[in-house]
Amino acid sequence: MSRSGCKKIAAEVGGIGVAGSVLDDADVAKAVNTAIEAFGRLDAAVFGAGRHSEVMKNFDLPTPPAATRDSFGYDPKYQRDIFDIPWPAWHDDFEMMVLAPMRLAKAALPHLVASGNGSFVAISGIEAAQPRVPFPLGPTRLALQGFIKLLADRYGPDGVRFNSIAPGLMESAETEFHPEWATTVPLGRVGKNSEIGDAIAFLVSDASSYITGQCLTADGGVNRPLGL
16 A cells, blocks of 8 residues: 555556555555455555655755764764754654554454464664664654554464564665765665565564564664663
8 A cells, every 4th residue: 555556566566556545544444455355364464654754854844964974873073953853743753653553553453363373564764773863753663663562462362473674774765864874884785675575574474473572673784782
């Protein structure tokens, strides 16, 4: 499902495109029901929509200072007034990044339970592992992971797994960040969209049948937490 109906992608993969908004309960329900009507069951649901930059563009915000390789980690010279961001922008970001995937989870849940081995995956972002000043709206990703954990705990006994994936610097957003940032990646390059697709395929497959409540970080090694 997408606002345009994703007809081209649907045609390429032999799927069904549904036009709608992830911010609308009726549209989300329509997408789920379309799958049920076509296939008689729903084994997995994947939420992957919304970008912080799109939310920011909707508000008259000052252009942030040029990002550098150092500011991707921590640079005391990189200054950005977080409180320049108006409250409505925070609300819009939370609506897109947290409540929208919750809408899909709610609509899909009965069918995922009925499948006997359902899986839900939300595409999050690198900020879920480490908030960074260049991405001031990023901490909403942490809120999403909190809900993923709650859903995993509550519906695990019903046979449904809930996970998220946190992509790093990706080819799809390469034009939005400073080229030097790629040098902060231990693998020395940005990620390919297909690599995230493969990781999602793993999370919805039986190969990950004992994994739930987790955030899989796929960022080329940028975030390296030592604790669990």
